[in-house]
Amino acid sequence: MRNTRPILAWETLLDLEAERSDARRPLRDRVEAALRLAIDEGRLSAGAAVPPSRTLAETLGVSRWVVTEAYGQLVAEGVLEARTGSATRVAEQAGGAPVRTPPVPRSVALLTAPPTRFDLRPGIPDLRATPRSRWSAALRTAVAELPDHDLAAAHPHGYAPARDAVAAYLSRSRHAVADATRITITHGATDGMGMLARELHHRGHRAILVEDPSWPRLRAVADDNGLRSIPVPVDGDGIDTGQLRALASATGARAALVTPAHQFPLGAALAPVRREELVRWAREHDALVIEDDYDAEFRYDRRPVPALQRLAPDRVALIGSLSKSVSPALGLGWMLLPPDVAPPASTAPPSLIDQAALAEFLTRGDLERHLRSSRTRFRRRRQRLLDALERALPELTVTGIAAGMHLVLPLPPGASATQIAAAGTAIGLALTPLARYEAGDRHPESLVLGYGNLDDALVEEAVLRLAALLGGR
Template sequence: MQKSRPILAWETLLDLDADTPGARSSLRDRVERALRRAIDEGRLEPGSALPPSRALAETLGVSRWVVTEAYGQLVAEGVLDARTGSATRVSLGPGTALPRPPAPGPSPSSDAAPPIRYDLRPGIPDLRATPRSRWAAALRNALASLPDHDLAAAHPRGYAPARDAVAAYLSRSRRADPDAARVTITHGATDGMDLLTRELHRRGHRTILVEDPSWPRLRAVAESNGLRPVPVPVDEDGVDTDVLAALSAQTGARAALVTPAHQFPFGAALSPGRREQVIRWARAHRALIIEDDYDAEFRYDRRPIPALQRLAPDHVALIGSLSKSVSPALGLGWMLLPTTISPPISASPPSLVDQAALAHFLTRGDFERHLRTARSRFRHRRARLLDAIRRDLPGLDVTGIAAGMHLVLALPTGTRAAALTSGGAELGLGLTALQRYVTATPRRESLVLGYGNLDDALIEEAVARLALLIRNAAE
């Protein structure tokens, strides 16, 4: 088991020569101010453990007394925190206790929240099935094969082999119309949305049409970049394109965020007629459609429908990632942009080694082998979950096509989803209310049940506990 370790600040550079020109200061004052600057600038984070006075004195070439006096002054001001037998640390603020490693021994006290044993939260892949060995092999290959000159070269829109590999994958898997020159490697869908909405704001956009309900993170990113989200209702055929066109006319919105392959969270695929309608809208108004392709690889009753981007590559930006298909821990994704938008440049692109590993992972077929195994596992898991719901929760409606890693369960009249989520925690159930994703359109009280990270051995027990919870809430 990994042990907790303090945050160490021993390697933080302290500049003793950064005082105001012409000022005469003692060494003690200069060390004090250097420490204060490092804390104010965030180079020494709250809770960071500082070196012992002797070690810092040797590093700075000053006497130990100088460092001890500087530490003492900052402790007196509450900037640092010193305790007998423990390292001097940057204070966490008034009234905030310093972090402590968990004490060994018995399990947490009874008033602590129980851990999630039955993970029914949406948006989480099967973390137990993360292809660690294949990804480790891809990383080793990347480190061994990267040319020396690439290690110091700039790759503002992504490492070229990674962009080529993503373009080829999107062509064969999503039937997209790809051009590696229009691919940008990102940290994930959120990062791609951030880059894209910044560019839209720069071009004068101030509103964006979004599905209601929808994943809140991407809405929030757009709003933080100055684009006001305008909610558009969805139904069993996906986003309502008639309402979308009407709201576009009312608000002047010329950008829309949609999930055509598998609407989140209702799980509908955008119908053929509406796919044509939304493309006609984009062409007529020179608008941009942002296609969030978050889990399109997982369709169980037929082949996944092609990406919307294929129908109008000049009007659709396709964003995707490995977060839902492999693991969010990898922190990798991509954008395929129209020719009308120059790929925005990230201030902090993904690691070059990670991008080279992504290229290896895709070109060697490891990603698609992982997907084939995951599709089979999720198909059977979904079937078992539905069987358990029919047996223990008969009469409750389930929404969503045979795809993805979640479904929506409508609750009995009078049952509040929010009460179930809090009550479920006491039973070890990880539950999410549909209302979390709704912005404007009233919806029936429902739960969004994810099964991506649900242990197969616990499916029936999870549903039995959920049924008990719902029955108790109705009494």
Template sequence: MQKTRPILAWETLLDIARTDAPAPLRERVEHALRRAIDDGHLVPGSALPPSRTLAENLGVSRWVITEAYGQLVAEGVLDARAGSVTRVAAPTLSERMPPPHPPSDHPAPTATPVDARFDLRPGLPDLRATPRARWGSAVKAALSSIADRDLAAAHPGGYAPARQAVSDYLGRSRHVATTADRVVITHGASDGMSILARELRRQGHRAILVEDPSWPRLRDIAQTHGLRTIPIPVDDDGIDVEALAAASVRTGARVALLTPAHQFPVGAALSPARREQVIAWAHAVDGLIIEDDYDAEFRYDRRPIAALQRLAPDRVALIGSLSKSVSPALGLGWMVLPHGLNPEHSPAMPSLIDQAALAHFLVRGDLERHLRAARSRFRRRRAALLDALRAELPDASISGIAAGMHLLLELPAGADAAELARRGRDHGLALTPLRRYEDVSRRPEALVLGYGNLDDTLVSAATAALATLLRARSETPVASVRSERTLTG
């Protein structure tokens, strides 16, 4: 018997009408309890309601319940002792053991291990530095400050103080030209993209121009909502605007999804000339640019540049979130919409308390304090990773501006990034091939090395492990590739 306080399971719904054939009530109650346990609705240690209470809930006699309980106790399914509640019994040792072979003929899918010693996955912030205390304080402040009437009120587009706080923050940090009424609070960039894609489809759009390579999640969301994605190549100055315009003429697509501040995964910033060109294209075709403000807060060689949205507030919808800057666990983000674009609000807005906490987190400057510390930490970590790569792989080609939380490592001729990633798991390395983010483009084999969640004390060891892995693939030295080029933007 457990000595911890039991999990009360008095509100578990039992379907005693569900049976393959007519059966006495007692047997139907037994079957319903077994199903609830097998389905995981009643977990080991769960305290069942007293027989009188369950009888009243099910509309049966107490005798039916006591008989059903007694039978299941006799079988070892339930555990009952004098003076204590009836509980779901803990599984025996043999029940806890997994079967010796998987129940399916298909091999279990393999995924990048999240507990790898050397976490070089891109797209993750430093999870060890999540500002738990500050966020907890913001939640506490939110709980004490929300007016009673707001707890049951509708908040189309989001909680007004949160929308105002986001508008003010984006105005001062990204020079976004907006007002609170054009801000929509979302669960994150994916949620924002889903809302926009649904609205674009409703308006008659059937295609969207996307960077290639790019983060696949937003492309997938567009496709889910019926928008065909048209890949446009990216180079060291960002998206190829001439190719974008040509594809627009060929396909009729008038919507483009871009990451101007820091392209993922190439690591380029959209050049000033191309920023002007892409805005001119949007005006010329009566189009829309969706600006994914991906890790725009992290620039190490200069101050972050202004959002593209500022150049054409009537042509750009900006989406952003706290996922890359703070933690994906918060599940909070925003959209800034141009006038004339008024999609239906998501039926599942973030909780009011989370939105109020976001307002406090921004107004009190907690996000900006966190970003200052993170920016300094990532700058040092990036420099340490570059130094280690130069030392271990002196002829390797490394690209990407001094920004964000990843860089691109081009592999020697003949290397297979996917195979290296598979072999890396055995060495504690979580690696990601560039091919994962490509659609039709076929750039040289490369790894996208994320350093956001890489422990500072493990930078040298991670690089040494990667170099060992590369050298082991062939007796040929890791050489004959371009020298490092650090892009500017």
């Protein structure tokens, strides 16, 4: 019989762990460590139910994302068990474990996890279609033609030909006002965000407005560099600029991180009137808008909306990368900065050879050829996924514009996205709850379904397996 007696007051969970943990660690790691400690010491015994993520988040005064991430990691390790239609509980073999084992870092757990057959994770491009031969050709040319003197020269803001090529690409593809002297070559959006956050902190900023929900890694980078994230609600027209103004006034924030072309993860495009209002706010308050242009090239019902930076090159910093469009393995990105923001010098810039290859890849039009073929493939795959969902789950309505590599699937009343995602791992489905991206708690239970790396031949079976999970609640 399961032990259901109260084990500890959840209000003290973080306090119990604080004495043995660095309080500067991210809250997610502290909650995870506190749960693990309570289980190892027997204060949470085998079979005991842990509170719903929403309840524990409210009790501890943290975001729901913090709790769902901690639960998800412990479920993946077998410390907790999540079953559809039932509470998440301490696994039978976990309670009172006499030997403490160090937690597996989330990044390591993801890298060592076995391949998932039905990959519905958002933010991952079609890895099977990575243009290996074109990138290899660009690398060979870079190695063969790099001038000898460049091999030992300093390139604090990036290799000049790469900066020129990025500026030209952004001008023709994103209609940005791009000056190569305002370009910094980075390892990707996270690297760029880190440099910008440090620059903002140096200039006296202590807060940044962020979309809610949004990509948590960029929020974490801002927090790690001394900028408190202020969540701003998002709706079908993108970030709520009225709320943004109010929150900026209340907190003194003069910087905002947005995804105007295709909001992540809700999938809205920032409405024209809000684009203008956002720029107006930035000019009135000497503020900086950071535009994360992560997958704007993938629009299927019309031409992609030009970058917000075009409206206000003096107020908008544009960051982008090859991670979502080609592959995260390339580790290359860029920033286009306003004139009054000094280009940060990277202390660990990308490889010079990789930067020279990027210049070749862009100048020869290889990226744009890849994007054209990807758009065709993703458009068909998205429609195939929508058709399969309509057949298998006709009562559910998908949200998000015809763009990008993901869509949002609201779940039936009573369903838990976290539990569905945990159950999916057992049948080869990689699923992501919307709650993972929320800083607050404003949206219905939903799954964010990525189709970038989903095999076309497996779309229908993936949906049937998902429907079986939902039908078995």
